[in-house]
Amino acid sequence: MSARIDVHLLTLDEPTEWREACIASLAGAPIRLHRLPGIPGCVGKARAAGFARGTLPLVSFVDPDDRYEAAAFAPLADALEACPSAVLAYTDETLMDEQGRDTSVRRLAYSAFQHAHSASHVHGLIVMRRSAVEPVLPRITDLDAGAEWLLTRLVARQGSVLHLPLVGRHWRQHPNQHHRRARSMASGPLPNLATP
Numbered sequence: 001m002s003a004r005i006d007v008h009l010l011t012l013d014e015p016t017e018w019r020e021a022c023i024a025s026l027a028g029a030p031i032r033l034h035r036l037p038g039i040p041g042c043v044g045k046a047r048a049a050g051f052a053r054g055t056l057p058l059v060s061f062v063d064p065d066d067r068y069e070a071a072a073f074a075p076l077a078d079a080l081e082a083c084p085s086a087v088l089a090y091t092d093e094t095l096m097d098e099q100g101r102d103t104s105v106r107r108l109a110y111s112a113f114q115h116a117h118s119a120s121h122v123h124g125l126i127v128m129r130r131s132a133v134e135p136v137l138p139r140i141t142d143l144d145a146g147a148e149w150l151l152t153r154l155v156a157r158q159g160s161v162l163h164l165p166l167v168g169r170h171w172r173q174h175p176n177q178h179h180r181r182a183r184s185m186a187s188g189p190l191p192n193l194a195t196p
Helices: 014-025 043-051 070-082 112-117 130-139 145-157
Strands: 005-011 031-038 058-062 086-096 101-108 127-129 158-174
Touching: 005 014, 005 043, 005 070, 031 043, 043 130, 043 145, 058 070, 058 130, 070 086, 070 127, 070 158, 086 145, 101 158, 112 145, 127 130, 127 145, 130 145, 130 158
Parallel strands: 005 031, 005 058, 086 158
Antiparallel strands: 058 127, 086 101, 086 127
């Protein structure tokens, strides 16, 4: 199967076995995986570097403490190819405990209102058009917590958003999750989307 999506993985201080499980979960997916070191305190800058890798028209990212459904990548790519006005497609996800056991499923049917008010609304496995991502990367480089949320909101302003009601991501819950440690979101709201 040929690669259809450039996917980047940022590594930091996650347990090796979690990272290996993440990478193993991607086996057979139609992706080109790019591994990069994360930048402590600078998720936006690291994400921008990750999205700059590769040349495929579709892009995504995975987190090393989570696991993914390799079979979910192709339906996301198919959905975007079938709908030229769509710029982003995403799936549902499960919550899993620290040991990797699924505990519940999060059904995430799209709502622009929810997207604007919840960082975990567009949150499963996410695939976007490179052409919609690249122009907005400068807007996220100074952010730590909230970088992905702002990115998906800026991308969503450029076209339609597709939700596929299938599980694409298994989101590991643990005390060292980035959003639990980061303090930048507590210091104020995300930048106004109306500003250039």
